[in-house]
Amino acid sequence: xxxxxxxxxxxxxxxxxxxxxxxxxxxxxxxxxxxxxxxxxxxxxxxxxxxxxxxxxxxxxxxxxxxxxxxxxxxxxxxxxxxxxxxxxxxxxxxxxxxxxxxxxxxxxxxxxxxxxxxxxxxxxxxxxxxxxxxxxxxxxxxxxxxxxxxxxxxxxxxxxxxxxxxxxxxxxxxxxxxxxxxxxxxxxxxxxxxxxxxxxxxxxxxxxxxxxxxxxxxxxxxxxxxxxxxxxxxxxxxxxxxxxxxxxxxxxxxxxxxxxxxxxxxxxxxxxxxxxxxxxxxxxxxxxxxxxxxxxxxxxxxxxxxxxxxxxxxxxxxxxxxxxxxxxxxxxxxxxxxxxxxxxxxxxxxxxxxxxxxxxxxxxxxxxxxxxxxxxxxxxxxxxxxxxxxxxxxxxxxxxxxxxxxxxxxxxxxxxxxxxxxxxxxxxxxxxxxxxxxxxxxxxxxxxxxxxxxxxxxxxxxxxxxxxxxxxxxxxxxxxxxxxxxxxxxx
Amino acid sequence: xxxxxxxxxxxxxxxxxxxxxxxxxxxxxxxxxxxxxxxxxxxxxxxxxxxxxxxxxxxxxxxxxxxxxxxxxxxxxxxxxxxxxxxxxxxxxxxxxxxxxxxxxxxxxxxxxxxxxxxxxxxxxxxxxxxxxxxxxxxxxxxxxxxxxxxxxxxxxxxxxxxxxxxxxxxxxxxxxxxxxxxxxxxxxxxxxxxxxxxxxxxxxxxxxxxxxxxxxxxxxxxxxxxxxxxxxxxxxxxxxxxxxxxxxxxxxxxxxxxxxxxxxxxxxxxxxxxxxxxxxxxxxxxxxxxxxxxxxxxxxxxxxxxxxxxxxxxxxxxxxxxxxxxxxxxxxxxxxxxxxxxxxxxxxxxxxxxxxxxxxxxxxxxxxxxxxxxxxxxxxxxxxxxxxxxxxxxxxxxxxxxxxxxxxxxxxxxxxxxxxxxxxxxxxxxxxxxxxxxxxxxxxxxxxxxxxxxxxxxxxxxxxxxxxxxxxxxxxxxxxxxxxxxxxxxx
Numbered sequence: 001x002x003x004x005x006x007x008x009x010x011x012x013x014x015x016x017x018x019x020x021x022x023x024x025x026x027x028x029x030x031x032x033x034x035x036x037x038x039x040x041x042x043x044x045x046x047x048x049x050x051x052x053x054x055x056x057x058x059x060x061x062x063x064x065x066x067x068x069x070x071x072x073x074x075x076x077x078x079x080x081x082x083x084x085x086x087x088x089x090x091x092x093x094x095x096x097x098x099x100x101x102x103x104x105x106x107x108x109x110x111x112x113x114x115x116x117x118x119x120x121x122x123x124x125x126x127x128x129x130x131x132x133x134x135x136x137x138x139x140x141x142x143x144x145x146x147x148x149x150x151x152x153x154x155x156x157x158x159x160x161x162x163x164x165x166x167x168x169x170x171x172x173x174x175x176x177x178x179x180x181x182x183x184x185x186x187x188x189x190x191x192x193x194x195x196x197x198x199x200x201x202x203x204x205x206x207x208x209x210x211x212x213x214x215x216x217x218x219x220x221x222x223x224x225x226x227x228x229x230x231x232x233x234x235x236x237x238x239x240x241x242x243x244x245x246x247x248x249x250x251x252x253x254x255x256x257x258x259x260x261x262x263x264x265x266x267x268x269x270x271x272x273x274x275x276x277x278x279x280x281x282x283x284x285x286x287x288x289x290x291x292x293x294x295x296x297x298x299x300x301x302x303x304x305x306x307x308x309x310x311x312x313x314x315x316x317x318x319x320x321x322x323x324x325x326x327x328x329x330x331x332x333x334x335x336x337x338x339x340x341x342x343x344x345x346x347x348x349x350x351x352x353x354x355x356x357x358x359x360x361x362x363x364x365x366x367x368x369x370x371x372x373x374x375x376x377x378x379x380x381x382x383x384x385x386x387x388x389x390x391x392x393x394x395x396x397x398x399x400x401x402x403x404x405x406x407x408x409x410x411x412x413x414x415x416x417x418x419x420x421x422x423x424x425x426x427x428x429x430x431x432x433x434x435x436x437x438x439x440x441x442x443x444x445x446x447x448x449x450x451x452x453x454x455x456x457x458x459x460x461x462x463x464x465x466x467x468x469x470x471x472x473x474x475x476x477x478x479x480x481x482x483x484x485x486x487x488x489x490x491x492x
Numbered sequence: 493x494x495x496x497x498x499x500x501x502x503x504x505x506x507x508x509x510x511x512x513x514x515x516x517x518x519x520x521x522x523x524x525x526x527x528x529x530x531x532x533x534x535x536x537x538x539x540x541x542x543x544x545x546x547x548x549x550x551x552x553x554x555x556x557x558x559x560x561x562x563x564x565x566x567x568x569x570x571x572x573x574x575x576x577x578x579x580x581x582x583x584x585x586x587x588x589x590x591x592x593x594x595x596x597x598x599x600x601x602x603x604x605x606x607x608x609x610x611x612x613x614x615x616x617x618x619x620x621x622x623x624x625x626x627x628x629x630x631x632x633x634x635x636x637x638x639x640x641x642x643x644x645x646x647x648x649x650x651x652x653x654x655x656x657x658x659x660x661x662x663x664x665x666x667x668x669x670x671x672x673x674x675x676x677x678x679x680x681x682x683x684x685x686x687x688x689x690x691x692x693x694x695x696x697x698x699x700x701x702x703x704x705x706x707x708x709x710x711x712x713x714x715x716x717x718x719x720x721x722x723x724x725x726x727x728x729x730x731x732x733x734x735x736x737x738x739x740x741x742x743x744x745x746x747x748x749x750x751x752x753x754x755x756x757x758x759x760x761x762x763x764x765x766x767x768x769x770x771x772x773x774x775x776x777x778x779x780x781x782x783x784x785x786x787x788x789x790x791x792x793x794x795x796x797x798x799x800x801x802x803x804x805x806x807x808x809x810x811x812x813x814x815x816x817x818x819x820x821x822x823x824x825x826x827x828x829x830x831x832x833x834x835x836x837x838x839x840x841x842x843x844x845x846x847x848x849x850x851x852x853x854x855x856x857x858x859x860x861x862x863x864x865x866x867x868x869x870x871x872x873x874x875x876x877x878x879x880x881x882x883x884x885x886x887x888x889x890x891x892x893x894x895x896x897x898x899x900x901x902x903x904x905x906x907x908x909x910x911x912x913x914x915x916x917x918x919x920x921x922x923x924x925x926x927x928x929x930x931x932x933x934x935x936x937x938x939x940x941x942x943x944x945x946x947x948x949x950x951x952x953x954x955x956x957x958x959x960x961x962x963x964x965x966x967x968x969x970x971x972x973x974x975x976x977x978x979x980x981x982x983x984x
Contacts, residue, residue, distance in 0.1 A: 010510065011523055011542035018502065028926055028954040031503055050503035077956040079963070080740075080920060088741055091618055116737045119608035123615035126583055245608045248572075249580055428572060433522055462520035464569040471571065 017046035018061030034078035130255025142263035158270035164284030167321035173349035176378035179224030181364035188230030196426030200229035207388025278316025282419035325438015400436035400459035429469035509538035510553030526570035622747025634755035650762035656776030659813035665841035668870035671716030673856035680722030688918035692721035699880025770808020774911035817930015892928035892951035921961035
């Protein structure tokens with residue numbers, strides 16, 4: 001059916017089109033079914049909503065995400081995507097073939113899967129697991145879709161943390177250290193999956209993170225590094241759609257995780273990569289054995305792709321740094337670069353930079369680069385190149401003004417700070433979407449706390465979200481304070 | 493934030509509300525986040541889409557599903573539903589507590605879960621399974637939400653098929669047989685989950701299926717039975733939302749299946765129920781052992797609820813009847829009641845009715861009731877009571893006019909008709925949403941076929957869907973015809 005596109009001012013995440021009921025009946029489509037929109041030989045998918053009045057018969061209402069569609073459009077019923085059969089197959093625990101994985105990745109890219117179907121794919125990958133073969137295929141398919149960067153240098157450094165640790169904003173400290181040492185490090189980062197902020201969310205507090213590939217090349221040529229959002233450059237566009245479904249459920253299947261990380265590195269042209277694998281109670285990886293296994297899998301897929309990969313297995317049982325949430329973490333980053341941040345964040349950033357130097361065969365001293373102010377200077381150059389204010393200091397940043405401070409109920413020792421709960425509390429407070437939302441930790445594991453001592457402060461931008469977050473805090477044990485005698489044996 | 497509701501003419505499956513960008517920014521909500529709408533002390537959930545122009549600041553655009561909301565509404569950020577944690581727990585393979593299951597069921601009922609979250613719940617139940625305890629809790633929670641029917645009779649008969657067999661439209665034949673024998677049988681049916689049509693889809697071809705509880709009582713008092721859609725009477729409203737997510741994936745987790753069936757029976761006030769469990773190649777249950785296990789589970793949950801349950805373990809390896817799809821199946825039903833239908837459908841309907849008579853301790857002859865025309869007369873009364881044409885005959889019905897007939901490529905014997913593929917082909921052709929779409933089978937397992945003999949005809953209402961269906965047929969082996977010598981050993 002030939003319809004004329006007409007913009008409708010509705011902003012939605014899905015590629016929604018509005019059809020008049022009469023046209024929909026003639027086409028034989030119902031609300032939320034998919035239609036194929038063909039124009040100049042190109043095909044896009046639209047998801048149908050119905051109206052009697054908002055659009056006339058003969059007209060196709062295109063919402064904002066499809067705003068580029070103009071003029072006459074051939075609208076037909078979209079075939080059910082074949083990948084639904086492969087998702088079903090995976091739910092049944094059967095290993096997928098390379099071409100089936102490719103079909104799923106392509107259908108995700110072309111918006112052919114509804115949220116419920118995409119969620120079933122992620123759930124299937126999570127509960128049934130992906131084999132090494134599946135993971136390699138998935139990584140290649142994801143890297144092959146979208147744009148790529150290439151560099152003239154033999155060594156292109158990169159870094160990734162698998163996340164799950166609250167705070168842990170190492171990247172914006174490590175990148176300027178590595179760039180100041182003379183290595184190219186075109187770092188693209190994700191937004192948060194299961195944490196309260198990703199590096200892209202945090203950097204966005206200080207500067208733009210949304211650049212084209214050409215702009216990234218200029219920034220990296222000028223400063224040696226960059227700290228940009230990977231989703232904006234379309235390096236692995238499928239990944240961002242998968243993350244969108246994973247986020248509310250806080251799941252991140254292992255094979256999907258490896259494919260997500262390494263497909264982005266492959267597309268970014270990286271050759272030497274250090275991967276931070278935090279493990280321990282409350283981290284994504286529970287045991288040292290699991291962390292080692294994941295590290296081996298990363299190296300194997302990396303080798304398959306021709307990359308040198310080093311994995312740092314780190315302590316993930318407690319948050320790193322003091323702030324959790326975009327603005328609160330940005331404050332830690334600025335302080336650390338100025339020689340004044342949380343010590344654990346400083347030490348971890350230095351160690352990971354050293355590991356990357358070692359992996360790349362470079363002789364440089366990370367501590368010296370940080371302490372001498374060279375890293376800070378490079379960071380200022382990156383901020384300036386990314387349209388930020390290079391002179392920003394930690395005290396310029398204001399976290400959410402609605403606050404609630406949680407205090408100790410007893411006298412004792414802080415025996416545990418629960419990463420998952422810290423992240424959950426910060427997310428309920430609005431992080432990462434509300435940049436000022438999050439948690440400011442006032443204590444560290446092993447410190448003593450007396451009744452009434454402040455353990456952490458929740459910041460929120462909206463009172464509703466603060467209340468929501470307080471509600472969770474009231475029901476769970478985010479920070480455990482135990483009498484020294486009880487610290488060894490925990491009552492659950 | 494106080495906003496004034498204003499209807500926006502958009503029909504969507506989700507409870508969508510349109511917010512002006514300015515209001516959304518002030519509330520701190522983003523596209524597709526949930527808001528709580530409070531008015532006269534009652535709370536509903538809305539899912540946010542954004543607009544600059546369609547609604548003014550201060551106004552809440554309510555789409556059709558929320559059309560009952562008028563006047564001033566207190567809009568606030570909805571808390572993240574706790575059931576998301578329990579879904580995650582289930583994905584991790586941990587058994588859920590009764591109160592956690594209740595929370596999930598209640599959040600589904602109150603529209604607090606997005607499609608992606610609901611799909612993760614279904615996927616988790618499918619891959620991790622539900623224990624007997626979980627299934628009992630789930631059944632009770634689902635039965636306790638929504639309306640209930642109660643009857644003065646001691647025996648209220650009911651019937652259910654777990655589905656998966658193409659065609660198999662036994663219910664509209666069995667109900668009038670049972671009602672004609674003097675038993676009350678207030679049958680509510682679902683729409684299709686994984687098949688090309690449910691009984692409700694098929695009956696809708698012949699009469700209304702959408703009645704209130706009071707109307708159902710009148711129909712059953714007048715005729716002894718009814719053939720209505722369960723979703724319309726809100727007996728187990730949660731079930732229909734779950735089915736909506738299961739349908740595109742064609743999954744139906746076992747515990748969810750039992751809860752879905754028995755919660756509806758419990759709410760309908762049924763006391764004696766026969767359940768058809770088809771098993772075999774291509775059916776939902778593959779082996780006789782699995783079918784027996786499922787039958788035992790049904791009986792156990794039934795006993796827990798105080799119901800008498802008999803299970804019929806039937807041959808599910810091939811379609812039952814000739815038509816597959818709403819109109820095509822309605823044609824089989826009318827023919828069978830008139831003494832002229834497919835023999836397998838006739839025999840199965842009689843056998844299940846006999847089993848129900850036995851379960852209820854009633855002395856009646858199902859064959860006699862059918863052959864004497866008593867069942868047909870009762871069916872006519874039910875049609876009339878449900879606003880249908882009682883005089884309708886099979887030849888009055890017209891299946892989709894776009895057709896494609898699949899013919900045999902070789903000379904041999906029909907060794908297998910694949911239920912799943914028959915359903916898939918019919919679904920691609922548009923069934924069940926397009927009532928005339930489906931498959932008309934011209935052969936049965938065991939019959940001989942020569943090159944060029946018609947095996948089945950696909951009917952569709954739209955040429956696009958016919959093409960889509962033909963595309964699938966071209967790639968798979970829906971009906972297997974083998975040389976008699978090869979019939980015993982199949983090459984895969």
